[in-house]
Structure formats: structure tokens, C-alpha cells
Amino acid sequence: xxxxxxxxxxxxxxxxxxxxxxxxxxxxxxxxxxxxxxxxxxxxxxxxxxxxxxxxxxxxxxxxxxxxxxxxxxxxxxxxxxxxxxxxxxxxxxxxxxxxxxxxxxxxxxxxxxxxxxxxxxxxxxxxxxxxxxxxxxxxxxxxxxxxxxxxxxxxxxxxxxxxxxxxxxxxxxxxxxxxxxxxxxxxxxxxxxxxxxxxxxxxxxxxxxxxxxxxxxxxxxxxxxxxxxxxxxxxxxxxxxxxxxxxxxxxxxxxxxxxx
Amino acid sequence: xxxxxxxxxxxxxxxxxxxxxxxxxxxxxxxxxxxxxxxxxxxxxxxxxxxxxxx
Numbered sequence: 001x002x003x004x005x006x007x008x009x010x011x012x013x014x015x016x017x018x019x020x021x022x023x024x025x026x027x028x029x030x031x032x033x034x035x036x037x038x039x040x041x042x043x044x045x046x047x048x049x050x051x052x053x054x055x056x057x058x059x060x061x062x063x064x065x066x067x068x069x070x071x072x073x074x075x076x077x078x079x080x081x082x083x084x085x086x087x088x089x090x091x092x093x094x095x096x097x098x099x100x101x102x103x104x105x106x107x108x109x110x111x112x113x114x115x116x117x118x119x120x121x122x123x124x125x126x127x128x129x130x131x132x133x134x135x136x137x138x139x140x141x142x143x144x145x146x147x148x149x150x151x152x153x154x155x156x157x158x159x160x161x162x163x164x165x166x167x168x169x170x171x172x173x174x175x176x177x178x179x180x181x182x183x184x185x186x187x188x189x190x191x192x193x194x195x196x197x198x199x200x201x202x203x204x205x206x207x208x209x210x211x212x213x214x215x216x217x218x219x220x221x222x223x224x225x226x227x228x229x230x231x232x233x234x235x236x237x238x239x240x241x242x243x244x245x246x247x248x249x250x251x252x253x254x255x256x257x258x259x260x261x
Numbered sequence: 262x263x264x265x266x267x268x269x270x271x272x273x274x275x276x277x278x279x280x281x282x283x284x285x286x287x288x289x290x291x292x293x294x295x296x297x298x299x300x301x302x303x304x305x306x307x308x309x310x311x312x313x314x315x316x
Contacts, residue, residue, distance in 0.1 A: 057262055061274060068276040071283045078287065117290050125283040132279050230291065237298050244305040248312060256309075 024101035026243045027252045033236040040233035048226030055219030062216075071129040072216070077224040079122035081231055082150060083185050085115035089157075090182040093175030103239070105171035106246070108178060109161055110239035114231055116154035122147060134198060142191035143199035146184060153181040167246055 023029045055073035062069040089111045096104035126144065127137040138144065157177050164170035192201045203211050212220075247253045264270040273280045 056270070057264070060263060066276060067274040068279055070273065070276075070280050074283055074287045114294065117294060121287055121290055124286050128279045128283045132276055234294060234298060237302070241298070241301045241305050244302075244309060248309055253309065254313065 021099075021101070024099070024103050026103055026106070026247050029103045030240060030243050033240055037233060037236055040229050040236070044226050044229035044233055046226075047222050047229060051219050051222030051224075051226055054215060054222060059215045059219050060213065065133060068129065068132045069216075071125050073219050073223050075122060075125040075129060076220055077227045078118045078125060079147070080224060081227050082115060082119040082122050082147070083188060084228075085111050085118060085231060086150060086153070086178075086182065086185055089115060090178045093178040096171060097175050097179075102246075103243075105167075105175065106239045106242045107235065109171070109174060110235045110242060111231075112154055112158050112161075113238070114234050116151060116158065118227070118231075119147065119151040119154060123151065139198050141197040141199055142195040143188065143197050146188040146191050149184055150188060153177075153184060157181075 023032060051073060055070060059070070059073075061067050089108050092104045092108040092111070095101060096108060123144075126147075130139075131137050157174050160177055161170045161174045164173055191197060192199055204217070244253060271277055271281075
């Protein structure tokens with residue numbers, strides 16, 4: 001029997017639809033991420049360089065805080081990334097649990113070290129900003145404490161994964177931890193509204209106009225974009241390492257061209 | 262350009278320690294992460310080559 005010609009023809013809509021599950025296969029992920037990496041690295045360098053230029057050479061001195069406020073250019077982007085990366089980690093963990101897609105779990109574990117690093121940087125730059133403006137490196141207020149808990153969540157996630165030898169079981173245990181810990185992210189974000197904190201409220205939100213000068217805002221947003229590109233690049237590069245380590249014995253990895261990998 | 266000299270920029274109006282201590286730590290962390298990642302990549306490829314792949 002001849003197949004129905006009408007059925008075989010691709011409609012424009014179905015032709016344009018991307019099959020996202022294609023990239024859940026490590027082989028396809030590996031080749032796509034390899035192509036994206038150089039562009040992401042360049043974007044990270046360009047945005048960060050532009051942000052530093054605007055923030056350190058163009059933005060005026062603050063009339064209240066003097067030049068101490070310039071810490072904002074790295075503090076706020078680092079704090080944003082620490083929360084965004086955790087959300088992304090929980091997202092990939094959920095996908096991995098639901099669909100058993102190997103790359104989802106690899107992405108989740110590839111995000112953790114970078115998330116922990118940005119959390120540490122948010123705390124470090126916050127301490128260096130707190131000393132000249134509040135007179136103390138640290139206070140146990142809601143914002144600082146919940147951000148510290150975020151650092152412990154990242155550390156716990158990595159320690160848990162490292163302690164389980166079977167990668168599949170390590171992925172599942174890590175995913176459950178990541179999903180349980182995700183309640184901490186809204187707590188960090190809204191802590192300055194829910195509790196009376198020493199930490200100031202947000203200068204930028206979706207509801208009102210930002211309460212900062214344009215050049216200051218521009219420098220901060222450029223560095224935020226730079227950190228985004230950096231995070232995606234580093235995460236993809238780390239996920240590629242995980243692919244090589246875990247799929248070492250598969251035929252497609254064995255046949256990889258040494259130069260391109 | 263808001264600074265009149267390099268010294269002025271370095272001093273950051275008296276807050277130089279805090280501002281450069283922040284930026285320096287950020288730069289150091291990013292650099293260490295990238296170098297550690299390179300090392301991990303190299304090791305993964307070596308292990309592959311040892312097992313017969315990636316000629």
C-alpha cells in the first residue's frame with residue numbers, strides 16, 4: 001500500500017518547530033555547544049569590558065557613598081547570577097527527573113560550581129561594601145543569612161554528588177536536593193521586603209523606574225550581561241567535560257576528532 | 262573620563278581597598294575557574310586517548 005502523500009508533506013509550521021529533545025542526546029549537545037562556545041566567550045569579554053569601562057571610567061561619584069558605591073557593578077550582577085543559576089539548576093534537575101534525559105542532569109551538575117562561586121562573590125563584595133557604609137563586614141540579617149544558606153545549598157549539592165559513585169544515582173539525589181532548596185531563592189529575593197533588614201531594598205525592579213543614574217545603571221546591566229554570557233560559556237564547557245568523562249566508552253566519543261573536541 | 266590621574270583612580274576617594282578588593286576577587290575567581298576547567302578538559306582528553314579514542 002502506498003503511503004498517503006498528503007500526510008508525508010511537511011507543513012511550514014512543523015518544519016519550523018525545533019525538536020528540543022534532539023539536544024538531550026549527549027552527541028548532539030556536544031557538537032552544538034562546541035559551536036556556541038567561541039561566540040559566548042567573546043560576548044562575555046565584550047560585555048564585561050564595556051561594563052567596567054562605563055562603571056569605572058564614566059559613571060560619576062555618588063554624592064552619598066563616594067566611590068565605595070562602585071562595588072555595585074560586580075555585587076549586584078554576582079548576586080543575581082547566584083540566584084538565577086540555582087533556578088536553572090532546579091529547572092534542569094526537574095527535567096532530568098521527569099524525562100530521564102542525560103544532558104539535563106549533566107547541565108545541573110555543571111551549573112553548581114559556578115553558582116557557588118557567584119554566591120561567594122556576592123557575599124565577599126557585600127562584606128567589602130558593608131564595612132565602609134554600614135560599619136560592619138557582616139550582620140545576621142535576613143538577606144545576608146539567606147544568601148549564606150544558598151552557598152551551603154550549593155556546597156551540599158556538590159558534596160552529595162561527589163559522595164555517590166553511580167552517576168545516575170548521584171544525579172537523582174542531587175536533583176531532589178536542588179528542588180527542595182529552591183524555596184530559598186524567593187526568600188532571598190523578597191527578604192528585604194518581608195523583614196526589616198540592614199540590607200537596602202532593590203534599586204531596580206519591574207514595577208517602578210530604577211532609582212539610579214543612567215550611567216550607573218548602564219554599567220551594572222552591561223556587567224550583568226557579561227556574567228550571563230560567562231556563566232553559559234563556563235557551564236557548557238563543564239558539561240562537555242562531563243560528557244567526555246561519562247560517555248568515554250561509547251563509540252561516538254571514541255570516534256571524536258581530537259582537534260574538534 | 263572622571264579621573265584626573267591614575268593615582269586618583271587607584272585611591273577611589275579613599276575607598277580603594279574596598280573597591281579593588283571586590284573587583285580583584287571577582288577577577289581572581291573567574292580566572293581560577295577558567296584555568297581549572299582547562300585542566301579538567303585536558304585530563305578528560307588524556308583519559309580518552311589512553312582508552313584508545315580521539316586519535
